[in-house]
Amino acid sequence: MTSPDDPLLGRVLERRYRIDAPIARGGMSSVFVGTDLRLGRRVAVKVMDARYVGDPQFLRRFEFEARAVAGLSHPGLVSVYDQSIDGDIAFLVMELVRGGSVRDLLRERGPMPPHAVAAVGLPMLGGLGTAHRAGLVHRDVKPENVLISDTGDVKVADFGLVRAVAEAGVTSASVILGTAAYLSPEQVSSTEIDARSDVYSAGVLFYELLTGRQPFHGATPLALAYQRLSYDVPAPGDVIPGVPPQIDEIVLRATERDPDHRYDDGFAMQHALLDAIDDLALPPFTVPAPQQASERVTSAIARAVSPPRAPESPELPAVPARSGADDDHRTDDHYADEPYDDDLYADDLYDDDPEVLADPLIDDSPHLASTFRFLVWMTIVLSVAGALASGGWLLGAMLIS
Numbered sequence: 001m002t003s004p005d006d007p008l009l010g011r012v013l014e015r016r017y018r019i020d021a022p023i024a025r026g027g028m029s030s031v032f033v034g035t036d037l038r039l040g041r042r043v044a045v046k047v048m049d050a051r052y053v054g055d056p057q058f059l060r061r062f063e064f065e066a067r068a069v070a071g072l073s074h075p076g077l078v079s080v081y082d083q084s085i086d087g088d089i090a091f092l093v094m095e096l097v098r099g100g101s102v103r104d105l106l107r108e109r110g111p112m113p114p115h116a117v118a119a120v121g122l123p124m125l126g127g128l129g130t131a132h133r134a135g136l137v138h139r140d141v142k143p144e145n146v147l148i149s150d151t152g153d154v155k156v157a158d159f160g161l162v163r164a165v166a167e168a169g170v171t172s173a174s175v176i177l178g179t180a181a182y183l184s185p186e187q188v189s190s191t192e193i194d195a196r197s198d199v200y201s202a203g204v205l206f207y208e209l210l211t212g213r214q215p216f217h218g219a220t221p222l223a224l225a226y227q228r229l230s231y232d233v234p235a236p237g238d239v240i241p242g243v244p245p246q247i248d249e250i251v252l253r254a255t256e257r258d259p260d261h262r263y264d265d266g267f268a269m270q271h272a273l274l275d276a277i278d279d280l281a282l283p284p285f286t287v288p289a290p291q292q293a294s295e296r297v298t299s300a301i302a303r304a305v306s307p308p309r310a311p312e313s314p315e316l317p318a319v320p321a322r323s324g325a326d327d328d329h330r331t332d333d334h335y336a337d338e339p340y341d342d343d344l345y346a347d348d349l350y351d352d353d354p355e356v357l358a359d360p361l362i363d364d365s366p367h368l369a370s371t372f373r374f375l376v377w378m379t380i381v382l383s384v385a386g387a388l389a390s391g392g393w394l395l396g397a398m399l400i401s
Contacts, residue, residue, distance in 0.1 A: 008047065012037065013086040017045055017093055021300035028052075028165055033096065033300045036081075042301060043081060044097070048090040052165070059090065061164040066092055068136055069159045076127025078147065078157040094157070098150045098301070100293020102209070103143035108290050111212035111240060114247050119285040120146065121206060121273050123154040128202065128266030131159060132195035139163055139193060141201035142182045143208065150294055152286035180221035181214045185257050188225045195265040202269060203233065203254025203262075210236040210243055210251075232257060246276035 008019045009032075016038050023031045023044070034045035052058045066083035073079075082093040102120060112120070124146055128138060138145075138159050145158045184200035186192055207215050215233040218224030233255035237243035250272050256262045263269040276282075 008032065008089075013045070013089060013091055014084050017043065017082075017091070019045060019047075023297060023300050028161060033297070034093070036093070042096045044078075044094045046092040046094060046161075048092075050088060053085065053088050053090050058164055059085065062090060062092075062161075065159070065161070065164050068134070069131075072130055072134060072136075072159075074127050074130040075153065076123035076125075076155055077130065077159070078155045080159075092161075095155075096297075096301075097147045097153070097155055097157075098294065098297050099148045099289035100297070101144050101290070102146040102148065102205075104290035104293040105148060105288070106143060106208070106212065108292065109288075112209045113242075114210070114244055114280065115282040115285045116287060117206060117209045117247070118273060118277050118282055119152075119287045120148075120154055120209060121202075122270060122277075124156055125202065125266040125270035125273065127156040128195075128198050129268075129270055130266075131156075132198065132265035133267070137163075137193055137195055138198050138201075139187070140179065140182075141198050141205060142179045143205060144179075146205070148287050148289045150289045152288070154287060180218075180225040181216065183225050183228065184259075185228050186259060188229060194259070196259040196262045198266065199254050199262050199264075199269055200256075200259075202266070203251050206247075206251050206254070207233055207236050210247065211239045213239070215255075228257065244276070244280050246279055250276060 006022060008030075009021070010019065012018045016036060018035045018037055019032045020035055021033045023033055025031070027049075029046050029048045032045045032047065034043045035041070036043050048062070052062075063083060066080055069077075070080040070083075078097060079095040080092065081095070084091065128141070131138065136159060138156065140158060140161075141156070145156060147155045147157055149155070182201040182204045184193075184197040187197055204215060216224055216227040216231065218227055233251065235243075235248040236251055237245065237248045250269065253272070254262055254269055263272065
């Protein structure tokens, strides 16, 4: 994870996205809790490793993939809001999922029963299917890229990043393009990848959710990857008792070595899972968010960050400071869940000058004095005018007579 003194903390990208606190760091990128200052909402900001910023091919692919994913809409997908480059920083702005990953949940609770696996699989496969129908392939379906929110929502993250990195001219031993344990055979042996590769990875993920272990093992990532060229994924029921045959069949078909024998895409696999749920009468289930990961994100959200100082302008008068309560309301995390606050908006309907709302019996006394002086002068003027008018009338009467 990024250190607390990371120079990115407090920085505002594109004069809009403030970097508030670190969440996680991987081989390709770091993820931060951020604030969209224009719309007033929390976001996740994924900052790509600096080595990619100087690669024009990566930047082109990065932008293309981000635009493609941003056009997708499905509750099983992490929404992409924006993508840009600010100086030496290439970043992606996404929906902030308050929770953790399926990997975190496996570490906390171990293998899942079939109804819990179905609760993870249905939205995950729906998200993948939506992307597949749009011509997109994830290429890196694994527990780390399936997120679970505090409310039990399941979402697939990181679409397009693997392809962008794969086409970059940058190489790094720390970056594995598609984690070896979940790669499809064709990802190991060729470059012809389609939706069925994601189906294979989803099948391996199902196997791990049911058994708590991965189907293949190897001394190196390369050895692990090549095992799937010669061996089939076993049925989960052969490893752990209690797995229904219908679920075994889904895993076995999804992980066929020949892509032609698998489900065509995420939606086809989702339909098979729905049929199994009906046959087995599996109960509805809300997937719990991993506790430790959720607490880590919550802590990152709550961490106070001082925004960069704005340059002073000699042409503009100083703005009176608002109350501390208002400042806290604008910078804490309540706005994301409670976007309307009557007190905050009532304050904004009036002038910032506190005297405008003060007691008129006290603060309006200067106005009363001015009114009194005005009335005195008006009385004097009217008296003089009346005297002149009376004198003129008498003079006229004498002349006529």
